[in-house]
Amino acid sequence: MAKVNYFLSEEQQMIVDLTRQIAEEKIIPVRAELDKTEEFPWDIMKDMAQADLFGLYIPDEYGGLDGGCFENCLAVEQLAYGCVAVTTTFAASALGGYPILLFGSEDQRKQYLPDIAAGKKLVAFGLTESNAGSDAAGIQTSAVEDGDYWVLNGTKQWITSGGEAEIYTIIAMTDKHKGPRGASAFIVEKGDPGFSFGKKERKMGLRASSTRELLLNDCRIPKERLLGRRGLGFIIALKTLDLARPGIGAIAVGLAQAALDQAVRYAKERIQFDQPIISFQAIQHMLADMATEIEASRALVYSVARTIDSGEKDIAKLSAMAKLYATDAAMKVTTDAVQILGGYGYMQDYPVEKMMRDAKILQIYEGTNQIQRNVIGQALNKEYAKK
Amino acid sequence: MKIVVCIKQVPDAKTVRFDTEKGTLVREGVEAVINPFDLNAIEAGVQLKERHGGEVTVVTMGPPQAEEALKEALALGADNGILLSDRAFAGADTLATTYTLAKAVERLAPVDLVLCGKQAIDGDTAQVGPGLAVRLGIPYVTCVSGLSFGDDQKTLRLKRSCEEGYDMVEVEIPALLTVLATINTPRVPSLKGKLRAKKARIPIWSADDLGADHGMIGLAGSPTQVVSTSVPKFEAKREMLQGTPEEQVDALLDRLEEAGIL
Ligand SMILES: Cc1cc2nc3c(=O)[nH]c(=O)nc-3n(C[C@H](O)[C@H](O)[C@H](O)COP(=O)(O)OP(=O)(O)OC[C@H]3O[C@@H](n4cnc5c(N)ncnc54)[C@H](O)[C@@H]3O)c2cc1C
Ligand SMILES: Cc1cc2nc3c(=O)[nH]c(=O)nc-3n(C[C@H](O)[C@H](O)[C@H](O)COP(=O)(O)OP(=O)(O)OC[C@H]3O[C@@H](n4cnc5c(N)ncnc54)[C@H](O)[C@@H]3O)c2cc1C
Numbered sequence: 001m002a003k004v005n006y007f008l009s010e011e012q013q014m015i016v017d018l019t020r021q022i023a024e025e026k027i028i029p030v031r032a033e034l035d036k037t038e039e040f041p042w043d044i045m046k047d048m049a050q051a052d053l054f055g056l057y058i059p060d061e062y063g064g065l066d067g068g069c070f071e072n073c074l075a076v077e078q079l080a081y082g083c084v085a086v087t088t089t090f091a092a093s094a095l096g097g098y099p100i101l102l103f104g105s106e107d108q109r110k111q112y113l114p115d116i117a118a119g120k121k122l123v124a125f126g127l128t129e130s131n132a133g134s135d136a137a138g139i140q141t142s143a144v145e146d147g148d149y150w151v152l153n154g155t156k157q158w159i160t161s162g163g164e165a166e167i168y169t170i171i172a173m174t175d176k177h178k179g180p181r182g183a184s185a186f187i188v189e190k191g192d193p194g195f196s197f198g199k200k201e202r203k204m205g206l207r208a209s210s211t212r213e214l215l216l217n218d219c220r221i222p223k224e225r226l227l228g229r230r231g232l233g234f235i236i237a238l239k240t241l242d243l244a245r246p247g248i249g250a251i252a253v254g255l256a257q258a259a260l261d262q263a264v265r266y267a268k269e270r271i272q273f274d275q276p277i278i279s280f281q282a283i284q285h286m287l288a289d290m291a292t293e294i295e296a297s298r299a300l301v302y303s304v305a306r307t308i309d310s311g312e313k314d315i316a317k318l319s320a321m322a323k324l325y326a327t328d329a330a331m332k333v334t335t336d337a338v339q340i341l342g343g344y345g346y347m348q349d350y351p352v353e354k355m356m357r358d359a360k361i362l363q364i365y366e367g368t369n370q371i372q373r374n375v376i377g378q379a380l381n382k383e384y385a386k387k
Numbered sequence: 388m389k390i391v392v393c394i395k396q397v398p399d400a401k402t403v404r405f406d407t408e409k410g411t412l413v414r415e416g417v418e419a420v421i422n423p424f425d426l427n428a429i430e431a432g433v434q435l436k437e438r439h440g441g442e443v444t445v446v447t448m449g450p451p452q453a454e455e456a457l458k459e460a461l462a463l464g465a466d467n468g469i470l471l472s473d474r475a476f477a478g479a480d481t482l483a484t485t486y487t488l489a490k491a492v493e494r495l496a497p498v499d500l501v502l503c504g505k506q507a508i509d510g511d512t513a514q515v516g517p518g519l520a521v522r523l524g525i526p527y528v529t530c531v532s533g534l535s536f537g538d539d540q541k542t543l544r545l546k547r548s549c550e551e552g553y554d555m556v557e558v559e560i561p562a563l564l565t566v567l568a569t570i571n572t573p574r575v576p577s578l579k580g581k582l583r584a585k586k587a588r589i590p591i592w593s594a595d596d597l598g599a600d601h602g603m604i605g606l607a608g609s610p611t612q613v614v615s616t617s618v619p620k621f622e623a624k625r626e627m628l629q630g631t632p633e634e635q636v637d638a639l640l641d642r643l644e645e646a647g648i649l
Contacts, residue, residue, distance in 0.1 A: 051578060056578075
């Protein structure tokens with residue numbers, strides 16, 4: 001069967017094959033159980049570390065593989081074919097790691113990136129608070145200079161891998177009166193005085209991923225933990241999200257592909273009215289739309305990721321498009337997959353109900369899809385003003 | 388410690404079809420993979436190396452495409468791969484296969500440990516491991532499901548699984564082991580390993596490189612004729628004797644007398 005030729009290099013194909021192997025051998029056999037128990041997938045993280053995946057986006061000099069946004073997308077697409085929750089844990093580590101890679105000093109990079117690349121330490125990214133979600137500028141967590149230290153106070157909410165990660169990049173207000181220029185980014189380590197973890201959330205989907213509160217109570221960290229310059233906090237957060245969002249699009253593609261595969265296979269086997277249900281045009285049309293939207297999503301995600309890797313700097317709009325389109329498609333595809341499996345699709349004996357529950361988060365985290373539309377809309381407004 | 392792992396490329400059980408008329412595997416268009424038990428043998432070798440130091444060399448006799456299997460073994464942590472490939476090797480039965488493999492292991496001497504899978508999932512004879520050990524003149528233990536080194540780094544303590552239970556055996560190296568799937572969980576390959584493997588040049592040893600007697604290899608060295616194949620039925624009675632060794636011996640004597648053997 002002809003597949004779209006995305007002109008992958010041999011190395012890129014290798015990444016695809018290896019991550020697919022991990023999905024099939026290590027993730028799919030345990031995903032239902034992990035979903036049920038909400039257990040953190042440490043064993044799989046170890047397999048991913050052994051496979052060098054955590055170093056994909058990290059430069060060679062820090063023990064990584066020198067890959068870019070595209071390599072990362074290829075990997076998470078295949079991993080998400082297995083399970084979005086497990087893949088989110090993996091991807092969140094990159095989300096937390098990008099600020100150090102992009103804005104860290106040479107000392108900070110040398111200190112943290114090798115352990116991150118080797119998968120010895122997971123990273124988490126802490127921006128959201130109870131009263132500051134889409135409106136990130138509303139964060140209340142503060143950081144105050146005190147001699148050779150910064151002292152952080154506040155509560156971060158819904159932080160992926162909270163409690164499990166060793167390294168946290170935290171956005172906190174350093175100069176409230178300066179508004180958007182008043183935030184800064186910090187590296188906080190598990191075990192720092194005054195740093196602890198609050199409640200672990202129980203969720204509709206994404207259940208094997210840990211989502212937890214971070215409690216900063218006079219958390220005292222050395223001065224050198226400031227990332228970039230004072231006041232760069234939101235810029236660091238935005239640049240990080242711009243780079244990470246195509247990855248969420250890629251997760252959506254992998255998930256949707258898995259749902260389509262389930263749906264087609266089922267439709268060929270399920271007999272009603274003396275024929276396989278795939279012979280009904282209503283079913284065929286649903287499958288046709290699903291397959292087409294998946295391929296369109298993949299093409300968009302890949303093209304955006306490659307554009308980013310080509311050195312393009314103005315990526316906010318493109319990366320929002322990749323996230324928006326692919327995750328909306330995944331929601332629709334997984335919902336239709338449940339529909340095609342009928343009552344069986346609604347049962348936990350089949351994997352599509354989990355896929356549908358997991359798809360929903362992709363439209364919410366790393367910026368809701370409404371916010372992606374805002375980003376795209378604002379970019380258009382600016383673009384056309386120039387002309 | 389120098390470890391040699393013998394691996395075989397076999398048709399992927401996931402994609403293989405069986406020609407019921409001819410009673411043979413349809414090999415055309417089927418992907419080749421490393422024999423599953425041999426993945427365990429590689430993992431066992433790499434774990435020993437990680438724990439005790441040394442070097443793992445993977446050897447396969449096969450067509451030029453078998454280079455892929457060796458490269459995969461490198462990505463799984465092996466240090467070197469050697470491909471035994473020569474038109475003259477074609478049509479080898481287990482007798483010729485073990486001769487060829489023995490020549491290669493001798494060329495790699497001194498070797499401390501040879502690891503094989505319990506059996507190949509296509510040929511299925513489980514003869515290559517033992518046959519190779521006999522040719523090399525070293526002891527062998529089959530169906531190993533656990534292993535560790537004694538303090539002297541010379542004696543291997545092995546768990547040898549059998550149908551009802553297991554034996555604990557010790558063997559001094561150099562030795563040959565055939566391993567079961569339960570011995571370990573093969574690791575996933577690493578990307579760095581795969582990249583290294585991609586660039587690796589795999590030496591190819593021919594019959595003449597091995598100094599092989601052409602009458603002992605390939606079709607010429609293969610007296611086996613497969614007349615027919617069938618699945619053996621286990622009809623024999625089995626009984627486990629319980630109790631102290633004395634009680635077991637007494638019970639055994641009773642049984643032998645009952646059977647009219649004594
Ligand atoms: C499972 C999970 C994991 C997460 N992991 C992390 C993490 O690791 N790190 C982290 O920092 N955060 C994390 N988050 C937080 C996540 O990024 C936020 O939930 C998200 O940004 C939305 O914020 P909110 O939930 O407060 O929604 P709100 O901002 O309250 O939005 C509510 C609704 O209003 C809409 N809305 C809001 N503003 C506008 C607007 N201007 N225009 C149009 N519509 C608007 C939204 O689209 C949404 O539909 C996680 C969240 C979840 C659920
Ligand atoms: C196309 C084809 C045609 C054949 N024709 C004949 C024939 O005409 N007559 C005949 O008797 N047999 C024939 N065979 C079978 C062949 O002889 C055996 O496959 C081979 O000798 C190995 O035996 P086995 O597969 O039973 O391996 P086993 O003894 O079951 O394998 C045990 C272990 O030995 C090692 N090992 C086995 N083979 C190799 C190898 N090539 N290189 C390195 N290590 C190895 C592996 O560690 C393996 O796990 C043919 C096989 C093929 C693929």
